[in-house]
Amino acid sequence: MHPSTLLQLALMGLFVASIPLTMVWLSADANKYRKLVWVMAFLTFDLIVFGGFTRLTDSGLGCPDWPGCYGAANPFIAHEQIAAAEALMPTGPVTKVKAWIEMIHRYLAMGIGVLIMALMFQSVRQWRKTHQQAFAPALPVALFLFVCVQGAFGAWTVTLKLQPVIVTIHLLLGMGLLAMLVWLGGREDYLLHPPAPSRDLAGLRALRTLALLAAIVVVLQIALGGWVSTNYATLACDEFPLCDGKFIPEMDFEHGFTLWRELGKTAAGHYLQFSALVAIHWVHRNFAMIVALVLGLAAWRAARQPALRKTAKLIAAVLLAQLFTGIATVFFDFPLAIAVLHNAGAALLVLLVTMLNYKVKHLLDVSQRTPANADLPANSYR
Incomplete structure (x- = not known):
């Protein structure tokens, strides 16, 4: 894939991540770290639901390569290749609609990946300054490593042509990512409002x-x-x-x-x-x-x-x-x-x-x- 395409995809991930980051930054909540964790959990839940929609609409191969679409950063640029594939198989896995469904799913995933990196950097920086338990970096670092593995399985889902065991593991990893974010959010909540014994x-x-x-x-x-x-x-x-x-x-x-x-x-x-x-x-x-x-x-x-x-x-x-x-x-x-x-x-x-x-x-x-x-x-x- 051409380096310019990878750059465009990276910029798309940054753009998607910038929206929730801006919302968190401008919010009136004093504990923005905790708010970011829960916003990420919400977005990960949305990503899982949209991933289910992608799978159920048979759009997993809407773009049959990875991370782009026919080597392009979006289906607009790959219009000719998608149209040719759709002409050969009008009810097949590649159509304009399915290509967009698949790429939107990837854009959301890239945005969450950027958010996890931002969370990890913030936790490490604050931990070095304050050593407060709320910023303990072990779980944010684990989240970053976990999302890298999840990204690899996302790629294999496409390159191995929806092999069932790979797709199932990809689903389980998505659920695992959600569970880790909820666990981290629970830690932030309980440190802020500890329960009575x-x-x-x-x-x-x-x-x-x-x-x-x-x-x-x-x-x-x-x-x-x-x-x-x-x-x-x-x-x-x-x-x-x-x-x-x-x-x-x-x-x-x-x-x-x-x-x-x-x-x-x-x-x-x-x-x-x-x-x-x-x-x-x-x-x-x-x-x-x-x-x-x-x-x-x-x-x-x-x-x-x-x-x-x-x-x-x-x-x-x-x-x-x-x-x-x-x-x-x-x-x-x-x-x-x-x-x-x-x-x-x-x-x-x-x-x-x-x-x-x-x-x-x-x-x-x-x-x-x-x-x-x-x-x-x-x-x-x-």
Whole structure:
């Protein structure tokens, strides 16, 4: 790729990042570092949702090279190449609309990358000056390294032609980036407004284990959901709760869950049979019951702690909405809006479960360090 194209892409990333940076700088909030963290978390959530839209509209190869589009910085410049590809395959992966969807997704990703670098530089600079815990640079540096890995998988998603395991890992890394930003935002919030301790240490310890289990099952379910989406297995079962008229239909787990293979192919290069797609869909659908059980129990236990009640209610509400949109996707034959909402619900669950884990961990730490804890009324908080 020509150096001028790379320069144009870099300038686009700086331009996208300059908008939220300016908003944070001009805001009345005195703690601009904390505000920047939460703005980045919000934008990362948006990027994940738009990434789901990109995948669901089959726009992942709208520009079949990386990081530009046919070697250009934007689809306007690559108009002739895109028009030629669209003329050859009018319903194929390359169209003008799909090219713009893909490049907008990349521009947003580049902007977030620039924001993460700005956050890292600011944290290191402030840490050297003040040594305040709020600016501890370990997590911002980890975020920078993490986003570099995420960028590499974004490139491989295109260059390896949407290989399912690469696309699924790319999705999981995006969710991981969101979780890290929420964790950092939770740290900034709790340093600014520390919670009062509780004497219910046994309840908090049990809830911490349950919250960790909730995080694990959510990650597994997102991986399974990503595997469904990247293998185009969403409508492999077009009824609910049955699949092909049976509770346990004919399924090919061996080929369905072979990780390293081309899209639509087996590891040996043969076309993937429909029974493999059924297996992929069926596992994701049924694992949702485990997720509902674990998250429902975690939300119920968290609601018994006054400081966690709001988070618990949000988890319960998003969980119900997620179950509804998952079923509706099947009933309504995969409407795009519902499918995008289902992806957004998964990202919201990551955000809320991460928040729950941070709050429980911090609240438990504060309670264990408080000598007067025994004199507090049960579940007492400021």
